[in-house]
Amino acid sequence: MQTIFITGASSGIGRATAELFLQNGWRVGLFARRAAPLEDLARTHENALALPGDVTDLAQVEQAIATLVAHWGRLDAIFNNAGIFTPQGTIDEVDVTDWHQSVSVNLTGMFNTARAAFAQMRAQDPQGGRIINNGSLSAHTPREGSLCYTTTKHGVTGLTKTLALDGRPFNIATGQIDIGNARTELVDTLNDRLVADGKQPLPMMNVDHAAQSVLHMATLPLGTNVLFQTVMATTMPYVGRG
Numbered sequence: 102m103q104t105i106f107i108t109g110a111s112s113g114i115g116r117a118t119a120e121l122f123l124q125n126g127w128r129v130g131l132f133a134r135r136a137a138p139l140e141d142l143a144r145t146h147e148n149a150l151a152l153p154g155d156v157t158d159l160a161q162v163e164q165a166i167a168t169l170v171a172h173w174g175r176l177d178a179i180f181n182n183a184g185i186f187t188p189q190g191t192i193d194e195v196d197v198t199d200w201h202q203s204v205s206v207n208l209t210g211m212f213n214t215a216r217a218a219f220a221q222m223r224a225q226d227p228q229g230g231r232i233i234n235n236g237s238l239s240a241h242t243p244r245e246g247s248l249c250y251t252t253t254k255h256g257v258t259g260l261t262k263t264l265a266l267d268g269r270p271f272n273i274a275t276g277q278i279d280i281g282n283a284r285t286e287l288v289d290t291l292n293d294r295l296v297a298d299g300k301q302p303l304p305m306m307n308v309d310h311a312a313q314s315v316l317h318m319a320t321l322p323l324g325t326n327v328l329f330q331t332v333m334a335t336t337m338p339y340v341g342r343g
Contacts, residue, residue: 281333
């Protein structure tokens with residue numbers, strides 16, 4: 102039985118992914134700031150372990166992974182998923198506090214989680230594991246007013262590429278999934294704002310399809326890696342041009 106550590110597991114893509122992995126026989130470490138949703142899921146699945154914490158605090162991430170390993174013996178994969186989308190605006194309208202929060206969660210949080218996981222995967226016997234970073238279509242093509250989110254997601258792409266290289270001597274495979282508008286509370290809120298502003302709502306897909314794509318990446322043998330995968334609502338304008 103394999104073990105995965107999922108950040109942002111209390112809701113949205115993280116929650117859907119955790120539930121799918123549990124259904125497929127994985128042991129799942131659930132990490133997020135809100136303890137109650139993690140504990141609710143852990144109560145109904147014997148192979149789920151609630152690990153409340155904040156990705157912006159390296160010590161909390163390291164402790165959570167240490168607890169997982171003490172409980173189950175090793176770490177086979179992580180889904181580096183936690184992220185936030187701060188209020189939109191042009192750069193002169195962006196609150197500096199929102200900028201720092203975006204960098205702290207979306208980029209430093211990814212670094213912290215990957216760092217702790219990489220160290221464990223490098224040290225364990227047999228050596229190795231898989232890191233899956235949650236990027237975004239914004240890691241390639243931005244949406245207007247998304248400066249904070251888009252900049253951090255470009256940083257995640259750099260993190261993915263470098264980890265994919267640096268992990269090779271230790272049998273650590275790193276890949277990135279870029280998800281376009283999976284239906285979650287976050288995207289529903291964004292859609293409500295667009296409609297309120299008289300704009301067209303976003304095309305969306307079922308969040309379970311994003312989770313299934315993560316599962317596919319995680320179940321490959323370590324000798325095979327999906328470096329980048331894009332899964333998106335078919336009618337998104339991502340590949341179009343005005």
